[in-house]
Amino acid sequence: MNDGGSGLPWLVIRQDDNGARYRVGRYATQDEAQKIADSLDGRGHKQLYSVERIGQTTP
Template sequence: MNDGGALLPWLVIRQDDNGNRYRVGRYATRSEAQKVADSLDDRAHKQLYWVERVGRTATAN
């Protein structure tokens, strides 16, 4: 992992209604990433957003 992974270890992932997954952004803290995921999840239609730590797979919210 490069230096960016050490500084921004939290990812927000989006999954669309076809099952395609995309990285939305990287964040320094889980709290910051969760806030973004929650905000996107509140206004999205047929999209699923969740937070993962780099190198680990988390469960969807």
Template sequence: MNDSGAVLPWLVIRQDDNGNRYRVGRYATRAEAQKMADSLDARGHKQLYWVERIGQSVQ
């Protein structure tokens, strides 16, 4: 939970060219998170973006 009490279990993660991973944002729904990941991916930069739920990680 954040300070407002809202649950934001969906993350957008970015991986750079060196394999470093960063949390871009947290979202209430998978659809919101996927929309943001798609928007960032559409910019054409060589970053990898994906969505995951808190507690679920990509190895």
């Protein structure tokens, strides 16, 4: 995935059972990213999917 695309500031992040975090994809809008996260989350797996803006810090 190319990190140079400033036009795609929204990330979908997957967190597994061990707390490891992985970027699933980058999207132009928060709504688009949230739709992807919701569809992945609805598959019933134990992973957690979240949406973050690039540069946003997580606690």
